[in-house]
Amino acid sequence: MRKMYLLGIAISLSSPSGWAQTPPSALPPKDVFVADLLKQMTVDEKIGQLRLISIAPDMPRELIRKEIAAGRIGGTFNSISRAENRPMQDAAMRSRLKIPMFFAYDVIHGHRTIFPISLALASSWDMDAIALSGRVSAKEASADSIDLTFAPMVDIARDPRWGRTSEGFGEDTYLVSRIAKVMVDAYQGTSPALPGNIMASVKHFALYGAVEGGRDYNTVDMSLTRMYQDYLPPYRAAIDAGAGGVMVALNSINGIPATSNMWLMQDLLRKDWGFKGVAISDHGAIIELIKHGVAKDNREAAKLAIKAGIDMSMNDKAYGEELPGLLKSGEVPQSDVDNAVREVLGAKYDMGLFADPYVRIGKAEDDPAELTGESRLHRAEARDVARRSLVLLKNQAQTLPLNKQAHIALVGPLAKAPIDMMGSWAANGQPAQSVTVFDGLRSALGEQGQLTYARGANITDDQKVVDYLNFLNFDAPEVTNDTRPAQVMIDEAVKAAKQADVVVAVVGESRGMSHESSSRTELDIPASQRALIDALKTTGKPLVLVLMNGRPLTIDTQQQQADAVLETWFSGTEGGNAIADVLFGDYNPSGKLPITFPRSVGQIPTYYNHLSIGRPFTPGKPGNYTSQYFDAPNTPLYPFGYGLSYTNFSLSDVKLSSKTLAPGATLTASVTLKNTGQRDGETVVQLYLRDVAASMSRPVKSLKNFEKVMLKAGEQKEVQFILSEDDLKFYNADLKYVAEPGEFDVQIGLDSENVQQNSFQLL
Numbered sequence: 001m002r003k004m005y006l007l008g009i010a011i012s013l014s015s016p017s018g019w020a021q022t023p024p025s026a027l028p029p030k031d032v033f034v035a036d037l038l039k040q041m042t043v044d045e046k047i048g049q050l051r052l053i054s055i056a057p058d059m060p061r062e063l064i065r066k067e068i069a070a071g072r073i074g075g076t077f078n079s080i081s082r083a084e085n086r087p088m089q090d091a092a093m094r095s096r097l098k099i100p101m102f103f104a105y106d107v108i109h110g111h112r113t114i115f116p117i118s119l120a121l122a123s124s125w126d127m128d129a130i131a132l133s134g135r136v137s138a139k140e141a142s143a144d145s146i147d148l149t150f151a152p153m154v155d156i157a158r159d160p161r162w163g164r165t166s167e168g169f170g171e172d173t174y175l176v177s178r179i180a181k182v183m184v185d186a187y188q189g190t191s192p193a194l195p196g197n198i199m200a201s202v203k204h205f206a207l208y209g210a211v212e213g214g215r216d217y218n219t220v221d222m223s224l225t226r227m228y229q230d231y232l233p234p235y236r237a238a239i240d241a242g243a244g245g246v247m248v249a250l251n252s253i254n255g256i257p258a259t260s261n262m263w264l265m266q267d268l269l270r271k272d273w274g275f276k277g278v279a280i281s282d283h284g285a286i287i288e289l290i291k292h293g294v295a296k297d298n299r300e301a302a303k304l305a306i307k308a309g310i311d312m313s314m315n316d317k318a319y320g321e322e323l324p325g326l327l328k329s330g331e332v333p334q335s336d337v338d339n340a341v342r343e344v345l346g347a348k349y350d351m352g353l354f355a356d357p358y359v360r361i362g363k364a365e366d367d368p369a370e371l372t373g374e375s376r377l378h379r380a381e382a383r384d385v386a387r388r389s390l391v392l393l394k395n396q397a398q399t400l401p402l403n404k405q406a407h408i409a410l411v412g413p414l415a416k417a418p419i420d421m422m423g424s425w426a427a428n429g430q431p432a433q434s435v436t437v438f439d440g441l442r443s444a445l446g447e448q449g450q451l452t453y454a455r456g457a458n459i460t461d462d463q464k465v466v467d468y469l470n471f472l473n474f475d476a477p478e479v480t481n482d483t484r485p486a487q488v489m490i491d492e493a494v495k496a497a498k499q500a501d502v503v504v505a506v507v508g509e510s511r512g513m514s515h516e517s518s519s520r521t522e523l524d525i526p527a528s529q530r531a532l533i534d535a536l537k538t539t540g541k542p543l544v545l546v547l548m549n550g551r552p553l554t555i556d557t558q559q560q561q562a563d564a565v566l567e568t569w570f571s572g573t574e575g576g577n578a579i580a581d582v583l584f585g586d587y588n589p590s591g592k593l594p595i596t597f598p599r600s601v602g603q604i605p606t607y608y609n610h611l612s613i614g615r616p617f618t619p620g621k622p623g624n625y626t627s628q629y630f631d632a633p634n635t636p637l638y639p640f641g642y643g644l645s646y647t648n649f650s651l652s653d654v655k656l657s658s659k660t661l662a663p664g665a666t667l668t669a670s671v672t673l674k675n676t677g678q679r680d681g682e683t684v685v686q687l688y689l690r691d692v693a694a695s696m697s698r699p700v701k702s703l704k705n706f707e708k709v710m711l712k713a714g715e716q717k718e719v720q721f722i723l724s725e726d727d728l729k730f731y732n733a734d735l736k737y738v739a740e741p742g743e744f745d746v747q748i749g750l751d752s753e754n755v756q757q758n759s760f761q762l763l
């Protein structure tokens with residue numbers, strides 16, 4: 001066997017990769033290894049490493065492999081199997097320095113098995129369930145040779161007009177930060193170098209969820225205190241958890257695009273937060289600096305981005321074409337490019353690719369016989385996580401759970417919607433493998449009861465909207481309308497309803513309505529479906545609304561018409577089974593809203609933790625000259641943290657171990673939670689704090705802790721939360737993270753509105 005020495009490491013040339021047989025421990029430490037490699041690289045090879053290329057199905061593979069072998073591509077995304085990626089890695093192993101490629105993908109809420117959308121995962125408030133979804137996703141993606149995911153997406157969203165609200169974990173800084181860490185840990189495991197784990201690249205840095213008016217890609221203008229207090233902590237939490245990558249946002253921040261923002265990328269991310277990983281631009285974001293109006297051409301755009309510290313250019317033209325000239329002219333110093341290359345190589349080292357470029361690709365003989373095979377799915381996990389994410393919003397007169405002996409009329413355009421069930425960003429999810437609500441009810445009933453189905457309405461009859469939703473899907477349009485007249489469909493549904501004991505209407509949005517580039521000015525259920533609900537109401541039959549949607553909708557009228565409302569979001573491959581579990585009471589719902597439901601678009605923003613103001617609106621005592629709308633109620637339709645169960649819970653008063661808290665000490669707040677109903681069930685006990693008088697106006701309440709508690713019928717439990725000075729800290733006007741002495745209210749409840757209160761003094 002011939003051996004050569006490269007970078008001081010013995011490499012077996014008989015292996016396909018050269019490095020493939022080098023165990024990780026044999027590599028020198030990362031800094032030494034990367035510095036050595038960097039010294040050997042030509043300028044072109046360096047620039048090549050900064051290019052992340054999207055692999056479309058129709059791209060000429062031969063050409064891509066040539067480019068890779070010439071050292072002109074650092075990584076790809078959207079190629080999603082070992083068989084596809086192996087030849088590309090082989091090409092990299094033919095390149096002069098054999099620097100491995102990495103393969104990335106948007107694994108957002110599942111890879112082959114699709115879990116509920118992120119907003120739904122957050123609704124579970126169940127960190128174990130959320131972690132399980134991340135672990136399964138990492139395992140499945142890794143088994144398909146994916147090294148890095150563009151996730152978690154932790155943009156705080158307080159304006160549900162924004163379609164990407166569905167992709168994040170809601171409106172609350174604390175909850176989203178907790179989940180950010182859980183997700184990074186789940187993806188990366190003990191190390192992103194190991195097979196079965198993948199590297200996390202947190203996005204979209206920063207503040208993308210605050211785009212003006214909820215219009216995607218728009219401007220963000222925000223005070224520094226709000227940024228530090230409310231919007232930045234989730235990214236920070238992901239980075240502190242060790243996320244290897246950061247994806248940079250498409251928006252500008254106070255006039256400066258994130259992609260060219262020196263303060264954001266250098267001062268905050270690198271210097272203050274000490275981020276050591278790779279910073280990746282969003283898709284085409286570098287040349288978008290021209291349209292942002294901060295660069296006159298591609299050359300200037302590339303210069304601004306590399307100077308800001310964008311290491312990799314996604315779907316690159318700018319870096320490949322412009323950096324050679326910029327380096328030659330001295331406009332960009334070599335050190336800027338070297339810094340970027342160092343981060344890319346460092347990330348590859350951390351992904352375990354220098355130790356074994358085939359760590360996730362494996363051997364051809366071990367490739368799965370059938371990529372989309374049933375045996376590759378994790379259905380039990382998906383079903384369990386999905387049912388934990390469902391939120392019961394209304395249940396009048398115990399309409400739910402349904403009786404399995406009943407005659408059920410199942411209606412609505414989303415009752416048999418396998419594509420929509422997966423939600424947007426469904427990675428490799430196969431519609432044919434997703435369980436619809438119809439499938440779920442059918443299999444739960446078996447031989448019992450009776451199930452009659454009628455579509456009842458199209459998702460929307462607005463052809464312009466249908467065309468928009470199908471814009472990118474020419475081959476197989478996602479939204480296909482039934483061509484029968486609307487009234488014919490409604491009549492059929494009404495007939496089915498009249499013959500049934502109970503009506504279950506599955507209504508809401510198609511998945512494309514809650515997606516990137518899917519902002520809405522209205523958040524109503526589309527008109528065609530509202531007409532269906534109106535007609536069903538006239539039958540007088542008990543009406544259960546099963547909502548499928550990726551953002552809060554304005555459903556005040558429909559929730560009044562309904563006897564029960566179950567929010568199911570888009571619940572993934574096993575959604576239909578999970579929904580059936582809850583509808584029939586085989587699982588007692590325990591989800592809580594991670595985002596406020598407004599009554600109308602005019603109320604937006606409606607987030608619960610707004611700052612105290614001088615003339616607050618006081619429910620129950622409305623008066624002139626207080627902050628309110630006079631033409632509609634001021635409270636939200638459903639508050640943050642809200643969700644019912646089939647049992648009832650009561651909470652005692654809040655007991656505090658002391659009325660004072662000294663710096664460095666702790667204080668215990670406790671309540672007794674009792675299951676006062678007839679069924680075992682779980683709920684989320686939520687602790688909120690209010691800083692009564694501080695150097696700045698502080699939120700009326702902020703979530704600081706929570707615990708999901710399971711209690712048998714009749715059982716009670718004392719739930720304790722330990723508070724320390726850290727829980728009281730905030731960013732003051734000088735951006736110092738401080739706790740100020742004075743009074744604090746402790747509010748504990750089963751949602752953010754109905755709370756028990758006590759107070760203490762920070763000394």
Ligand code: BGC
Nearest residue numbers: 106150203204247282283516
């Ligand atoms: C999105 C990112 C995504 C990227 C790659 C962009 O359009 O904004 O969130 O990771 O595409 O698919």
